Amino acid sequence: MLDVKNAAFLTEWVDLATPKLRGMSCQGLANTLRTAAELGIEDGAFLTKWMDVATPKLHGITGHGLSNTLWAAAELNIKDEAFLTKWVDVATPKLPEMTAQGLSDALWAAAMLGVKNEAFLATWVDVATPKLHAMTCQGLSNTLWAAADLGIVDDAFLIKWVDVATPKLHGMTSQGLADTLWAATKLGVKNEAFITTWVAAATPLLTDPDCPGSIRYYLQGGR
Numbered sequence: 057m058l059d060v061k062n063a064a065f066l067t068e069w070v071d072l073a074t075p076k077l078r079g080m081s082c083q084g085l086a087n088t089l090r091t092a093a094e095l096g097i098e099d100g101a102f103l104t105k106w107m108d109v110a111t112p113k114l115h116g117i118t119g120h121g122l123s124n125t126l127w128a129a130a131e132l133n134i135k136d137e138a139f140l141t142k143w144v145d146v147a148t149p150k151l152p153e154m155t156a157q158g159l160s161d162a163l164w165a166a167a168m169l170g171v172k173n174e175a176f177l178a179t180w181v182d183v184a185t186p187k188l189h190a191m192t193c194q195g196l197s198n199t200l201w202a203a204a205d206l207g208i209v210d211d212a213f214l215i216k217w218v219d220v221a222t223p224k225l226h227g228m229t230s231q232g233l234a235d236t237l238w239a240a241t242k243l244g245v246k247n248e249a250f251i252t253t254w255v256a257a258a259t260p261l262l263t264d265p266d267c268p269g270s271i272r273y274y275l276q277g278g279r
Contacts, residue, residue, distance in 0.1 A: 061095055074102045077109045082116030085109065086125045093128035103134060111139045114146045119153025122146065123162045130165035144173045151176075151183045156190035159183065160199045167202035177208055185213045188220045196221045197232035204239035214243060222250045225257040233258050234268035 073088070080088060089106055110125075117125065126143055129136075147162070154162060163180060166172075184199070191199060200217060221236070228236065237254065259275060261267040 066095060066097060070097060070099045070102045074099075074105050077105050080109070082113045083118065083121055085113060086117045086121035089128040089132075090124040093131035098132060103132065107134070107136050107139050111136075111142050114139075114142050117146070119147070119150040120155065120158055122150060123154050123158035123165075126165040126169070126171075127161040130168035133168075135169055140169060140171055144171060144176050148173075148176045148179050151179050154183070156184075156187040157192065157195055159187060160191050160195035163202040163206070164198040167205040172206055177206060181208060181210050181213050185210075185216050188216050191220070193224045193227035194229065194232055196224060197228050197236045200239040200243070201235040204242040209243065214245060218245060218247045218250050222247070222253050225250075225253050228257065230258075230261050230264065230266070230268055230271065233261070234270045237270060237274060 077085065077088070085106065089110070092102070092106075114122065114125070122143065126147070129139070129143075151159065151162075159180065163184070166176070166180075188196065188199070196217065200221070203213070203217075225233065225236070233254065237258075240250070240254075255275065258271050261271055262275060
């Protein structure tokens with residue numbers, strides 16, 4: 057994708073594209089919102105029109121496209137109730153179509169937007185648990201943070217997450233480690249190997265002036 061962030065170009069694009077959204081395909085609508093989020097397009101008229109046009113067409117979007125759509129909605133802080141209700145109804149049976157990254161993005165976005173539908177979360181856990189091994193370090197961190205924020209308490213999921221994530225902790229960013237610490241604490245993760253590895257991964261960050269305060273507090277005895 058080209059890096060097209062020229063303000064004049066984006067303004068002109070929004071003006072021309074908004075009245076033509078109705079003519080876009082289902083996948084085109086999904087791609088458009090994802091790109092709008094990546095480019096930081098927050099035009100109210102455009103987003104309102106997109107919601108009006110796209111909500112009844114969500115059923116035609118693929119699992120991958122649905123993940124991208126919710127991620128974009130979270131990035132743009134779109135909390136349209138009709139859209140979110142429809143998205144959950146359509147996306148829940150399509151969760152098996154999503155990749156590991158798509159599942160991570162969908163759960164993170166659900167947490168950001170306050171989506172706490174029980175059927176969706178239960179299906180997500182069933183589908184995502186065997187795919188945790190394919191998530192990136194950042195994906196694993198985002199996933200545990202979202203699980204904690206949404207109140208997901210599933211032993212099989214947590215055991216699998218710890219097994220997969222522990223050897224990948226050294227690959228997480230400082231913010232990822234901080235988010236993981238918060239989530240693991242909230243979910244009551246007390247696996248000794250996980251904690252030992254987390255401490256080893258986080259300790260070198262103490263010399264970084266930008267080290268998250270939660271990491272500094274924990275390592276300096278405030279446990």
